[in-house]
Amino acid sequence: MAQPHPASTNTPRYLTGDQAGLREFLDKFDVFLFDCDGVLWSGDHCFPGTVETLELLRKNGKQVVFVTNNSTKSRADYRKKLEGLGIPSSVEEIFSSSYSSSIYISRILQLPENKRKVYVIGESGIEQELRSENVPFIGGTDPAYRRDVQPEDYKRIAAGDTSLLDPEVGVVLVGLDFHLNYLKLALAYHYVKRGAIFLATNIDSTLPNSGTLFPGAGSMSAPLIMMLGQDPVALGKPSQAMMDAIEGKFKFDRSRACMVGDRANTDIRFGLEGNLGGTLGVLTGVSSKEDFVSGPVRPLAYLDKLSDLLAAEQ
Amino acid sequence: MAQPHPASTNTPRYLTGDQAGLREFLDKFDVFLFDCDGVLWSGDHCFPGTVETLELLRKNGKQVVFVTNNSTKSRADYRKKLEGLGIPSSVEEIFSSSYSSSIYISRILQLPENKRKVYVIGESGIEQELRSENVPFIGGTDPAYRRDVQPEDYKRIAAGDTSLLDPEVGVVLVGLDFHLNYLKLALAYHYVKRGAIFLATNIDSTLPNSGTLFPGAGSMSAPLIMMLGQDPVALGKPSQAMMDAIEGKFKFDRSRACMVGDRANTDIRFGLEGNLGGTLGVLTGVSSKEDFVSGPVRPLAYLDKLSDLLAAEQ
Structure with a gap:
């Protein structure tokens, strides 16, 4: 197993309700990679404010990417799933492990x-x-x-x-x-x-x-x-082969990208090991405040819930 | 993994052609547990002398047990397989992992x-x-x-x-x-x-x-x-749960039992960890002379082939 990223021993910044902190945080990044279940929705239930938060990011010119390990669905299938939950998206914003695998085979492996x-x-x-x-x-x-x-x-x-x-x-x-x-x-x-x-x-x-x-x-x-x-x-999270495939497609500057997730051990680790500029934890899924603040893998910042980002513009 | 049995660092005795040694070896044991493929036969081919060797043991009052990890066959199915290879046997001499499992469930587990x-x-x-x-x-x-x-x-x-x-x-x-x-x-x-x-x-x-x-x-x-x-x-080899089940059925004295096999790492280990009185390796299967003589798990004795036992009575 990889060593914990040095940044993981920092104390994460709690940004809920901190308007200046939120603005500063958003300004640092051009790209936001989202884990989905536990961040945007839970099961079949979309969290209040998810749609508005994604709109805020897009309106401010941020690239939004939905990252999912679900391999049974194509990106088109997954877009329909998002639509069913009331979340507008485009196929180009979706990165699934099946797509990641295809990219890896077609663009990275050099097969005879x-x-x-x-x-x-x-x-x-x-x-x-x-x-x-x-x-x-x-x-x-x-x-x-x-x-x-x-x-x-x-x-x-x-x-x-x-x-x-x-x-x-x-x-x-x-x-x-x-x-x-x-x-x-x-x-x-x-x-x-x-x-x-x-x-x-x-x-x-x-x-x-x-x-x-x-x-x-x-x-x-x-x-x-x-x-x-x-x-x-x-080819799925937290494998860095998936991060390489995402970078291969979106050609972004890793220092200007942020991974958003609810699980320290997979989502936050995925961002840290990928040397992204930031990681953002949310408390609407698996990991607890204690996991983020004193666990072995810690995000750069965390929020009670994703829609707390909306306060940046209020 | 269990520690190697102390006996495993001894130098195994080579008994092929050693009539006095063979007699002495046979006299030590009342029960012979046999791994099958690589000892009695290979694939669909019965080794020459297998039938005669088993007859010699039975004639001298030894209990013969055929021990197999094959779980898809019942003992009755397995007896038919032996018969098809020209090896006479009774269902009572056969101990398969499916039978071992049944014994373990019915006689050892105390289910509510x-x-x-x-x-x-x-x-x-x-x-x-x-x-x-x-x-x-x-x-x-x-x-x-x-x-x-x-x-x-x-x-x-x-x-x-x-x-x-x-x-x-x-x-x-x-x-x-x-x-x-x-x-x-x-x-x-x-x-x-x-x-x-x-x-x-x-x-x-x-x-x-x-x-x-x-x-x-x-x-x-x-x-x-x-x-x-x-x-x-x-419940199969080399698990000692199988040895316990065999002992539960045949009620033998472990110090008067010998495990015969072609694989040091499974068959010989099975006998050593079961504290049997002896283990006998044969060179007609997976392990080599070097494995038996200088490997980490060594039998008490070894033969070029099982039918070398016949020389005990010539």
Whole structure:
């Protein structure tokens, strides 16, 4: 694990109700990266003032980016989700782990000409984003992979039968897949053993739903990690591969960017390890005031709630 | 990891061709526990002399036990497999991880009256062995669990709907399941979160087939281990829970028992950590002479091949 960022031992500044402090803080940044659940909304409930706060930032020329580890949705799907919560946004403002993965494959990995295909464990969000970057792929939601393993599959896989193991596959990308099965895991394992790069959209072990937890994208990678004795490169928060992908797209000055989040250990760490100019904690999610003020990973500043930013202009 | 057994730093005795040494060795033991693949056979090929060696042991009044981590087969299935390889055996001589798990649940765990059901991830071998010990179970090969997760499942699981989450389940038992899916993992997670004991038939990450490797029973547990942050009690080699179960059944004197295997790190370790009177390595499988003679885990004695034991009576 990386060492805590030096800044993390500072005492964070409490900005709620501090108009001058808020103005000064906003003036320092051109770009605001937002964690979503716990910051802008909770579950299906948009926090009061979220829409107005985002408007204030945009009106002042700030770039707003919504950063999500949700790999099952494409950016277009996610924009619809924001719209459903009453939050206006554009696809260009959204950065999901499926998009991050696609950018990483298409713009950062230098794959040989004959190894450009991606074998996908995951849902349609990943497929849509791979298509948007013109990355060829197999697997994913293809019904041909949603079947039981058959006795002859073992022999075909062992023999390297090219109708089951495509020789052009150079990357295995594992995201959340509600149709995970034995065959998909066996194929992913053999692709990596044959030299494919092992990527994961994100490695969150759980996925919140209906007020409790369900298997997350990391749970899809877990069997492969155990079999291979190898971790994937993860493209979601807090992996810096995601920060690199965001920077690759928006070309911003990191010293003029601020990460906003409710979780010290993931969101704030993500901003600190990315050497962003600032990190802003909010108390409407997982981390407490004590976590931010005296925990091992501390933001530059914190607020009771995101909409406290509105006081900067009152 | 357990400390190496003190005996493991001894120099193992090489017994091939040493008739007096072989006789002396055989006289020390009443019970021989056998790892199978790599000792008695390899893949589908029975080693020459295996049948005769087992006959020699039985003729001299030795108890023979076949110990296997294969959880998909019942003892009856496994006896058929031995028969197919030309090796006579009785069901009573076979000890599989599915049987070990059933014994552990029925005879060692003290489950409350209203928490006696087992939720199974696995195939019919586990079900047959649970039935043989009169342990009630759900899941397993029941087609009702071989389906995609549905949107309403999240709400039903979150609400503790007793038609999906049986309140009498007190144990989750995870073995190799060729029909693993998202719903099965979600249910297993929620049972353990609600207090069920987390068991695994075995935690081998891979399963050999057709000369290569496929996902093993450990790969079924891996997502749950990641989600729960908790390891299961494993009932296969080299877990001592399996040794306890074997002893519980055969009631033998450990000082008069010998474990025979081809792998220092699992088979020989299993015997050493179980404080058996002896361990015997054979060079027809994974470990080399160097592993046995100078590795960190060393048997009491070793042979080129199991059938070298026949020289004791020539």
